[in-house]
Amino acid sequence: MKEGLLVVISGASGTGKGTVCASLFKEEAKLAFSVSATTRSPREGEVDGVNYYFLSKEKFEEMIEAGEFLEWAKVYDNYYGTPLKKVKERLKNGEDVLLEIDVQGALNVMKLMPDGVFIFLLPPSMEELERRIKGRGTETEESLKKRLGAAKAEIALGEKYTYIVVNDTVDKAVSDIRAILAAERLKTIRNAECFEELGR
Amino acid sequence: MKEGLLVVISGASGTGKGTVCASLFKEEAKLAFSVSATTRSPREGEVDGVNYYFLSKEKFEEMIEAGEFLEWAKVYDNYYGTPLKKVKERLKNGEDVLLEIDVQGALNVMKLMPDGVFIFLLPPSMEELERRIKGRGTETEESLKKRLGAAKAEIALGEKYTYIVVNDTVDKAVSDIRAILAAERLKTIRNAECFEELGR
Numbered sequence: 029m030k031e032g033l034l035v036v037i038s039g040a041s042g043t044g045k046g047t048v049c050a051s052l053f054k055e056e057a058k059l060a061f062s063v064s065a066t067t068r069s070p071r072e073g074e075v076d077g078v079n080y081y082f083l084s085k086e087k088f089e090e091m092i093e094a095g096e097f098l099e100w101a102k103v104y105d106n107y108y109g110t111p112l113k114k115v116k117e118r119l120k121n122g123e124d125v126l127l128e129i130d131v132q133g134a135l136n137v138m139k140l141m142p143d144g145v146f147i148f149l150l151p152p153s154m155e156e157l158e159r160r161i162k163g164r165g166t167e168t169e170e171s172l173k174k175r176l177g178a179a180k181a182e183i184a185l186g187e188k189y190t191y192i193v194v195n196d197t198v199d200k201a202v203s204d205i206r207a208i209l210a211a212e213r214l215k216t217i218r219n220a221e222c223f224e225e226l227g228r
Numbered sequence: 229m230k231e232g233l234l235v236v237i238s239g240a241s242g243t244g245k246g247t248v249c250a251s252l253f254k255e256e257a258k259l260a261f262s263v264s265a266t267t268r269s270p271r272e273g274e275v276d277g278v279n280y281y282f283l284s285k286e287k288f289e290e291m292i293e294a295g296e297f298l299e300w301a302k303v304y305d306n307y308y309g310t311p312l313k314k315v316k317e318r319l320k321n322g323e324d325v326l327l328e329i330d331v332q333g334a335l336n337v338m339k340l341m342p343d344g345v346f347i348f349l350l351p352p353s354m355e356e357l358e359r360r361i362k363g364r365g366t367e368t369e370e371s372l373k374k375r376l377g378a379a380k381a382e383i384a385l386g387e388k389y390t391y392i393v394v395n396d397t398v399d400k401a402v403s404d405i406r407a408i409l410a411a412e413r414l415k416t417i418r419n420a421e422c423f424e425e426l427g428r
Binding site for chain 1: 353380384390394414415419420426
């Protein structure tokens with residue numbers, strides 16, 4: 029069984045990661061979302077092991093100590109993280125696993141699983157990013173400024189990723205990402221068995 | 229002007245490199261064949277600078293001495309080689325340059341231009357390769373054996389390439405190569421200007 033790809037997609041807020049990833053799923057049959065662990069309470073209808081692995085704070089902190097997260101973050105009072113073991117199981121099983129995570133998390137994944145495919149989504153321009161954030165209509169002048177500043181800082185870290193995809197239109201971004209996945213599957217390091225078969 | 233890609237395609241004889249490259253050209257508008265230099269005499273209709281750069285043996289050997297070839301080989305009494313300067317000019321001009329060369333030449337290119345895109349074509353199986361070589365109908369039993377042995381030795385060196393494309397059908401091989409080129413164009417190292425534009 030050929031191992032799946034670990035695909036890491038990040039992008040500043042407002043870049044449209046969520047829409048792009050949702051559309052990518054429809055087209056990539058072997059792609060599976062990684063299920064995150066969290067310490068927040070389940071909302072109505074959420075199922076343990078499907079939406080999240082729901083853990084106690086103590087359990088989560090134990091797992092951090094034991095290095096059992098590929099990446100984790102604390103958002104307000106709750107932890108969120110990607111259990112390393114679960115990801116490795118799915119990859120071994122031939123599934124491609126998608127992590128849609130922030131830049132800090134991705135930098136950690138680069139250290140732990142450098143064979144992953146690291147893709148950074150960029151907005152077509154800062155003006156367009158501003159327009160998209162404003163379009164949500166939920167921002168005050170001050171919070172908009174703050175979000176744009178945070179977006180710039182995140183974008184600067186995008187240079188550490190292997191691939192850059194500009195999210196001009198969702199269709200173009202998805203087809204770019206699919207080309208990246210196709211090319212990554214053709215890498216020699218992922219196809220050692222070809223040589224064994226031909227060498228017989 | 230964004231620099232073009234240097235694309236190096238190799239494969240054991242009988243793998244179908246020529247057919248795949250010809251079909252690739254029809255679909256990749258920016259792709260240009262590199263023009264080789266040679267010391268053999270022009271055949272009827274061949275134009276200097278189009279089919280080949282026709283050079284004297286002395287001139288060719290001077291250029292070898294001066295390190296002016298990206299790769300070169302001596303086949304029987306004639307030299308063949310890729311002039312480094314011409315390739316660099318075309319890349320700078322935004323053209324993608326394709327080198328369809330043998331493994332020894334490609335290993336040299338890897339040293340001189342490691343940013344190139346190195347693709348190795350594999351036959352679907354050794355049985356199929358044998359069938360294809362036989363299909364030409366020009367081989368004696370002994371020369372067939374010799375060619376298959378040489379092909380095996382070449383294929384073993386394919387592990388040094390970045391990408392492996394199995395030439396099962398020409399269409400599939402061409403679409404694989406096009407995905408590789410698309411992905412390579414999305415590499416962060418080839419898109420530094422994105423960050424400059426967004427950072428303004």
